[in-house]
Amino acid sequence: MMTTTNPASIAERDLRLRRVRAAMAADGLDALLAFAPAWRRENVRYFTDAPAGGTATFALITTTGDVTAFSTRAADLHGIKRRGWAGDVQELDARAPRALTGRLADMRPGRLGIAHYELLPRFFDDAIVAALPAAEIVSATRLMDDIRLVKSDWEIDRMRRVDAAVGAGWQAFVDVLEPGLPEYAIVAAVEEAIKAHGAEDNFMLIASGKDEVRGMTAPSPRVLEAGDMVRTELTPQLDGYWLQICRSATVGQASDAQKRSFDLFNDAVNAGVAAVRPGVTAHDVAKAQNDVFRARGYGEYCTSNYTRVRGHGHGLHLDETPIIEGNETVLPENAVFIIHPNTYTPIAGYHVLGDPVRVTPDGAEILISTERKLFEGVI
Amino acid sequence: MKRGLVKLDPAEIPDAEREDRVARLQRQLKDAGIDVALIYGDVSRSDDIAYLTNLCIYWNEGILAVPAAGDPAFLTKLSPRVFGWMRQVSTVADIHSGRKFGDLAAKYLDGDTSATVGLIDAELWPASVAGEIRQALAGHDVRDTGDLARQARLAPSGPELALLRQAGGLLAGALGRTTADGAAADGLTPNARIAAVERGLRGQGFLDVFARAGDAPDGVTSLEVTGQYRALWVHASRLTDTGAAAWPAVLERALAAAIGAARPGATAAALAEAAGPALGELPAGATARVRWTHQADMATGGEYASYPPGLSITSGAAVVITVDATFPDGRHAQVADTVAVTADGAESLTEPDLEAAR
Numbered sequence: 251m252m253t254t255t256n257p258a259s260i261a262e263r264d265l266r267l268r269r270v271r272a273a274m275a276a277d278g279l280d281a282l283l284a285f286a287p288a289w290r291r292e293n294v295r296y297f298t299d300a301p302a303g304g305t306a307t308f309a310l311i312t313t314t315g316d317v318t319a320f321s322t323r324a325a326d327l328h329g330i331k332r333r334g335w336a337g338d339v340q341e342l343d344a345r346a347p348r349a350l351t352g353r354l355a356d357m358r359p360g361r362l363g364i365a366h367y368e369l370l371p372r373f374f375d376d377a378i379v380a381a382l383p384a385a386e387i388v389s390a391t392r393l394m395d396d397i398r399l400v401k402s403d404w405e406i407d408r409m410r411r412v413d414a415a416v417g418a419g420w421q422a423f424v425d426v427l428e429p430g431l432p433e434y435a436i437v438a439a440v441e442e443a444i445k446a447h448g449a450e451d452n453f454m455l456i457a458s459g460k461d462e463v464r465g466m467t468a469p470s471p472r473v474l475e476a477g478d479m480v481r482t483e484l485t486p487q488l489d490g491y492w493l494q495i496c497r498s499a500t501v502g503q504a505s506d507a508q509k510r511s512f513d514l515f516n517d518a519v520n521a522g523v524a525a526v527r528p529g530v531t532a533h534d535v536a537k538a539q540n541d542v543f544r545a546r547g548y549g550e551y552c553t554s555n556y557t558r559v560r561g562h563g564h565g566l567h568l569d570e571t572p573i574i575e576g577n578e579t580v581l582p583e584n585a586v587f588i589i590h591p592n593t594y595t596p597i598a599g600y601h602v603l604g605d606p607v608r609v610t611p612d613g614a615e616i617l618i619s620t621e622r623k624l625f626e627g628v629i
Numbered sequence: 630m631k632r633g634l635v636k637l638d639p640a641e642i643p644d645a646e647r648e649d650r651v652a653r654l655q656r657q658l659k660d661a662g663i664d665v666a667l668i669y670g671d672v673s674r675s676d677d678i679a680y681l682t683n684l685c686i687y688w689n690e691g692i693l694a695v696p697a698a699g700d701p702a703f704l705t706k707l708s709p710r711v712f713g714w715m716r717q718v719s720t721v722a723d724i725h726s727g728r729k730f731g732d733l734a735a736k737y738l739d740g741d742t743s744a745t746v747g748l749i750d751a752e753l754w755p756a757s758v759a760g761e762i763r764q765a766l767a768g769h770d771v772r773d774t775g776d777l778a779r780q781a782r783l784a785p786s787g788p789e790l791a792l793l794r795q796a797g798g799l800l801a802g803a804l805g806r807t808t809a810d811g812a813a814a815d816g817l818t819p820n821a822r823i824a825a826v827e828r829g830l831r832g833q834g835f836l837d838v839f840a841r842a843g844d845a846p847d848g849v850t851s852l853e854v855t856g857q858y859r860a861l862w863v864h865a866s867r868l869t870d871t872g873a874a875a876w877p878a879v880l881e882r883a884l885a886a887a888i889g890a891a892r893p894g895a896t897a898a899a900l901a902e903a904a905g906p907a908l909g910e911l912p913a914g915a916t917a918r919v920r921w922t923h924q925a926d927m928a929t930g931g932e933y934a935s936y937p938p939g940l941s942i943t944s945g946a947a948v949v950i951t952v953d954a955t956f957p958d959g960r961h962a963q964v965a966d967t968v969a970v971t972a973d974g975a976e977s978l979t980e981p982d983l984e985a986a987r
Contacts, residue, residue, distance in 0.1 A: 288673035375756035434634035438832035
């Protein structure tokens with residue numbers, strides 16, 4: 251990981267603070283407190299550029315000066331300090347968070363925005379309200395979502411680097427497939443591969459079977475059989491950034507139905523990619539994919555009875571704005587999201603296929619190098 | 630992230646024990662005048678729900694509704710497409726999905742405004758979710774109902790202890806293969822050590838693994854692993870690449886002493902006192918902290934639970950004993966094991982050869 255002595259890193263930190271402070275000014279915020287529960291750390295990471303394991307971490311941003319970071323885990327402190335994006339780093343006792351509330355009380359912001367306010371446990375909320383009895387406290391979740399939607403060049407470079415872990419994970423997935431293997435052993439092989447590439451975390455769903463499969467879940471003890479199609483979305487996180495690949499592979503040679511299913515989904519992915527340009531909406535990208543299904547008589551499988559989501563944003567969180575019909579979020583240049591028309595059809599059951607893309611000035615850049623095909627495992 | 634094996638196996642936890650867990654909570658609810666308890670969980674912290682139903686919230690959030698009589702129901706934002714899987718791996722049959730928990734809770738209560746509703750561990754709920762529930766259940770008596778489910782989890786049952794021993798043995802094996810002196814572990818990078826631990830544990834059915842390879846002074850690596858096996862947690866930390874540094878052995882002696890003092894009635898201060906003579910040999914400027922944490926609290930590393938200084942270990946508890954050292958340059962190292970505490974002392978679950986190690 252680069253350090254703050256790197257001019258590019260310093261420039262990135264300063265760019266983020268300028269963008270956030272401009273948004274804070276527009277919203278009339280005197281201070282912004284980013285809260286990160288263990289499963290939503292993206293906003294604190296945005297300000298610290300350092301991993302954390304604490305059950306709760308916070309970053310406090312004021313209109314001037316350094317960011318202050320807090321973690322409930324002592325082991326986090328050195329890494330955050332060493333990274334250098336936060337000027338002050340404090341250990342936080344969750345049950346007596348005076349390190350945080352004391353700082354807030356000293357600042358006396360008139361209007362405080364809290365990112366992920368919707369997830370803030372009541373004991374923190376009570377302590378903050380008690381420290382700031384006169385303050386107006388509002389959610390800053392949307393503010394941060396909007397800020398993070400458009401990636402800087404520095405972020406795009408980081409996201410491109412995740413491709414190595416994505417490729418290694420998918421290769422491990424394909425290599426391990428054989429009849430008799432339980433689903434959870436596939437996950438173990440993938441984890442080994444991506445962690446060896448430095449991945450910090452991974453989000454992964456899986457399903458195996460034939461045309462009866464309706465969706466993906468956490469892995470089960472089910473053992474693979476010849477002729478199965480094994481579907482996954484795997485999403486390594488490296489240096490903070492998540493990047494997803496969606497693929498399906500067969501145990502042994504693919505059937506004609508599995509091949510026809512792949513062709514349908516591949517055409518839908520291609521239609522989604524072709525729709526990408528600056529200013530397109532999430533709705534537009536979803537509709538382009540769904541229209542392929544509709545044109546071939548499979549429109550029913552794009553409804554809420556099956557799966558409607560046709561992808562989602564990526565970045566410091568793996569599941570940012572949904573690519574779904576009805577979501578009019580504009581996707582500007584340097585927005586990053588995965589296009590995945592994953593759903594069930596009666597052709598070969600649930601099919602999983604998709605690539606993450608960046609919105610470029612004239613279209614889409616696919617951010618992974620793994621071939622988009624129906625992989626056939628050798629047995 | 631919870632991407633490992635989710636399994637409901639009556640051979641591991643008998644059906645009668647699972648039924649008794651719910652029945653016990655229901656008796657407590659009746660005694661407290663609560664008609665329905667609501668238990669919140671998210672992908673990082675849902676052990677109360679898993680304890681009562683074996684449900685795994687592998688993504689997003691969910692609420693388990695436990696009536697004082699009758700079967701629990703699960704309220705989720707996840708798609709009905711995964712209900713079949715949820716029913717397959719849990720004891721819950723009644724599952725409702727929707728966009729808002731408030732609407733789901735109101736629909737679940739079906740307009741019965743006379744029902745008294747208890748929010749289990751209310752202060753840990755996201756304030757906004759609790760507020761949404763209270764607003765949707767206006768007219769109901771909605772009460773904070775303490776940590777009833779967590780309290781039940783603090784003393785593992787016989788079958789749970791058997792699973793903890795199994796998990797501890799697997800963790801000890803995985804750590805041993807990646808940290809022990811010898812050709813297999815020599816020269817491994819931190820990433821390679823974590824990769825090997827992941828393969829070893831997830832390949833044996835761990836649901837979740839959190840492995841950290843910390844950069845400690847003198848080239849030492851502090852390998853800290855927390856793993857979830859079924860609905861139970863084990864944690865162990867080892868120091869590797871120790872070279873000629875003297876302080877790793879000091880920390881290991883301190884941990885052994887703390888574990889030796891882990892008996893019913895022991896407080897964190899008693900463990901620290903036992904570890905004190907060894908810790909006195911740490912390099913100048915280094916500080917140390919000795920703690921114990923219920924395995925039942927390891928989803929949060931104990932950080933969301935209340936451990937006042939006088940709190941003591943109870944007989945029958947399974948706890949994690951940790952010795953953390955912070956060095957003058959801010960770097961950190963940890964040694965830790967998970968132990969089962971009885972009147973006879975501590976049985977190490979993650980270092981089966983503890984006596985030999987001493």
